[in-house]
Amino acid sequence: MFHTAVCDLLGIRYPILQGAMQGGGGVELVAAVSEAGGLGVLPTFGGTDQKLREDIEAVRTRTGRPFGVNIMPMGRGITERCAATCIELGIPVVTTGRADPGEAVVRRLKDAGIKVVSVIPTVEHARRMAGEGVDAVVASGSEAGGHVGTVSTLPLVPQVVDAVRIPVLAAGGIGDARGFLAAFALGAVGVQMGTRFMATEESDLNEWGRERLLAMRETDTIVTRAMTGATVRCIRTPEIVTYEEAVARGTDAATLKEMAAQVRASRYGEGKRDRRQSAAGQVAGLITGIVPVADLIEGMLAEAARLAQGLPAVAGR
Ligand SMILES: Cc1cc2nc3c(=O)[nH]c(=O)nc-3n(C[C@H](O)[C@H](O)[C@H](O)COP(=O)(O)O)c2cc1C
Structure with missing residues (x-):
């Protein structure tokens, strides 16, 4: 069809x-x-x-x-x-x-x-x-x-x-x-x-990502430049929220650069497979299984x- x-x-x-x-x-x-x-x-x-x-x-x-x-x-x-x-x-x-x-x-x-x-x-x-x-x-x-x-x-x-x-x-x-x-x-x-x-x-x-996806509402993503320098829609995490709040306050470029590096450094938990930051779209709120x-x-x-x-x-x- x-x-x-x-x-x-x-x-x-x-x-x-x-x-x-x-x-x-x-x-x-x-x-x-x-x-x-x-x-x-x-x-x-x-x-x-x-x-x-x-x-x-x-x-x-x-x-x-x-x-x-x-x-x-x-x-x-x-x-x-x-x-x-x-x-x-x-x-x-x-x-x-x-x-x-x-x-x-x-x-x-x-x-x-x-x-x-x-x-x-x-x-x-x-x-x-x-x-x-x-x-x-x-x-x-x-x-x-x-x-x-x-x-x-x-x-x-x-x-x-x-x-x-x-x-x-x-x-x-x-x-x-x-x-x-x-x-x-x-x-x-x-x-x-x-x-x-x-x-x-x-x-x-990984497990972190799966649990997050299933729990997410449609409002739980955030667009940030912290990951690649361009605008990326990600799962909303405390690290990214802190970065974006600094952007909204008009924080200077040098400080933002340092903060973005910290966001990227917080990408992994225990090991490389344990990714703690991930891109995701608003449709995540629709996913139940x-x-x-x-x-x-x-x-x-x-x-x-x-x-x-x-x-x-x-x-x-
Ligand atoms: C975790 C993740 C990683 C992505 N990585 C890439 C990528 O490497 N190259 C690319 O062209 N698009 C990338 N995308 C975009 C997807 O290919 C796709 O166009 C997008 O997810 C579609 O929107 P949806 O998430 O609402 O389905 C990525 C998306 C997600 C969620």
């Missing part, structure tokens, strides 16, 4: 992408989403080329289905190296996040036959990426987890749909069949979900099909 242009473009059964998640989604999640008919996407932010190669190999031992690699433009040749590895290893889909990787990189990927999907926070950014020749864009609203802009999903998606001639997917705040269906009503032909996929059996999230990825996807699609049948009746009431 929900077979769209994105399914044909990316060679997937369902129009559902798992947004790359540094610290939230590793090889198990990526493989599980692809195996369940969506597109799993590996994160690369802050990682090495060796780690990317190992991750790609690990996903390939778990699924024969297509999966993607995410490139976060970070400068100093990292973007180019990451693109070169994707080309060398025959990755079918590359998604780009946070910024424009540059026309030259997009062209190299495309020349190698790779489909490029760019996550964008504004209409202008969507137009630029479409002009550079990407195959699709993900219009990601400010309610999303991770790097965000200022426009929320509801107004962003239809404006992007009107502005470009390539397929548009919606992201930001989608966590169940209702959000999935709403994306289609806005003109999207698929969705990308991040936060909801973190609350699955296959995700990388940790489920297997396949159940999440199948359940969402079945419920969306059921809801879709009832829509005209609701509208006519």
